[in-house]
Each structure stands twice: as structure tokens, then as C-alpha cells.
Amino acid sequence: MTHVLEPELLTREAFAPFGEVIEAEGARHYPINDGTTQRFHDLARVDVAAQDGVALISIFRGSARPRPIRLSLMERHPLGTQAFYPLSHHPWLVVVATGDDPLDADALLCFAAGGRQGVSYRAGVWHHPLLVLESVQDFLVVDRGGPGDNLEERRFAPGDPVLIAL
């Protein structure tokens, strides 16, 4: 049976159960550097210390999937947060599971993130791998390296496609 997800607007409030939205818009800030810089402070907290983890800064270069976009799998990182911030100003998509079964299509949420909105997934939050809308989009990523198994994946069954309405 085919499921179709309708993207909804990404807001701090709607995303709060899953992590943090990283955006200057609407965030508290204060002047530093003799007033030449505004610091939008502590928009997301990096939490990767479990099992001697370290935080890494990487760049992810995502390429667009064929339309209609079909979800491939859900994943989670039990040992740490994973943050994405777009380096172009194009919108992109965030899919998270609201329940314990990441393949339950009725329990998925799809957010349309703006080009100046990043997210940080809390440790253990089921999410879909990077979904971009332009042919190529780069993201700055802060996630965990170190010992331990920090990746779980569950793949959608071929006969039960989950599509995104776009």
C-alpha cells in the first residue's frame, strides 16, 4: 500500500521532540567583538561523549533523488547527536519517526526546512538520510566519531512505498 507524506513547515516547536532547529531567525542573540558581531548563541548542543565519542565537523554533499521522492530507509545514531546545516540557501526535507517503529508510515513526519534552517537530531531519533531538492546541496555536519556502534538502519519494504508529496 502506498503512503504519501505531506511536508509541513519546520518550526522549533514542531521539531522539539526530535531535536533542535538551528536558525538565527527568532533566536536570542547578543553583541560580541566590540559590537561588530551578533552571536546567536547555543542554537544546538552537541552531545557525543558517550563511549569516548568525539565531535567531528564534516561536509555532506547530497544529490537529489528521482521524483516522486521515495523513502529508502530510516536510521538512528544511538550514541550521539547529528546536526546538519545547509550551505546553500535551498529548502530541503527532514523525515522523522514519531513512534518506536521507524517503518510505520502512519507515524512519520516530513518537515520542509528552509535554506537557512538546520537541524540537530537528538541521539536515538529515527530519521531518514539526507533529502535534498536541488541537484546538489552541501551541508555542514557535526556528528560523532569514536568507538561503539552508532548506526542502526531499517529499510522500507519494496511493496510498501512511502512517497513525499511535492
Added chain:
Amino acid sequence: MTHVLEPELLTREAFAPFGEVIEAEGARHYPINDGTTQRFHDLARVDVAAQDGVALISIFRGSARPRPIRLSLMERHPLGTQAFYPLSHHPWLVVVATGDDPLDADALLCFAAGGRQGVSYRAGVWHHPLLVLESVQDFLVVDRGGPGDNLEERRFAPGDPVLIAL
């Protein structure tokens, strides 16, 4: 006496004594997410654990200083790394001290960073606060929060201006 710094090109090699250059260009990468994403992995390591520090993700909105740009002060963060990545694609400037005296104008280096180049300053590296060239430029910043004194500053004397040749 007036000193004038000539910006030089920012490269991984030239910046190695001070930290890491964060850029996809020329970095090793590998496919993830069923081949839809290239991961430019571990471009910089976040090192903020001293004295129970935590890593924070913030946005800095820098505004241009009057030309010619005159250095105001040097600072360092003894307890952790501080990483900057530009969110527009405009060039910006990085100034570091090569010796123990951050106010010794003969021992300063100025790098012209491209709009797709970030840097991570190693803990304890003397550097100038954010220097942008456009009227307003945003940066994603990963640095340290937590207990302890993580900021030292030294201000240039009014009578000994250090300018940047632009």
C-alpha cells in the same frame, strides 16, 4: 608605527600550525546513503572536553569594519577549539599570531579565506575576532560552553595601528 599585513591565500598547509581548514575541495570523501551523498569526513575535530566543556553550535553574524581594516585585539580560547564556516560564499579574513606575543605585529599572519573555506582554531591559538568583507556575513560556529575561563584578550595600542592591505 603603522604595520600593514598582506593577506595570503588560505591553504591547509599554511594553516596547519593553527588548526584545520574546513573545505570539501581536495578533501577525502566517500559515498553514504546508498550513494546519494558524499561524505567529506572529519574535516575538523572538535576538542572542548577540558574542564567539563560541551560543544555548542551557534551562528555569528559579522558586520564589516571601516576600511582600511584596523586590527582591534587578539584573543584565544585556552580550553577548546573554535570553528567558523561561512554561510554566504563571500571571502573573509583570518588573522593569527605565530609567536607567543599576540601583539607583535611582525609575528602576525593574515589569510584570505574563500567563501567555501572555514577554519577551526586549535585551543590556545591567538587569533583576531571575526573579520568579514561584505556588509553582513553569517557563519556557523562550533565552540565550547561550560565552566572555566575560556577567553583571553589583548588589545592593540592606539598608537601602533595594524592595518590590513586590501
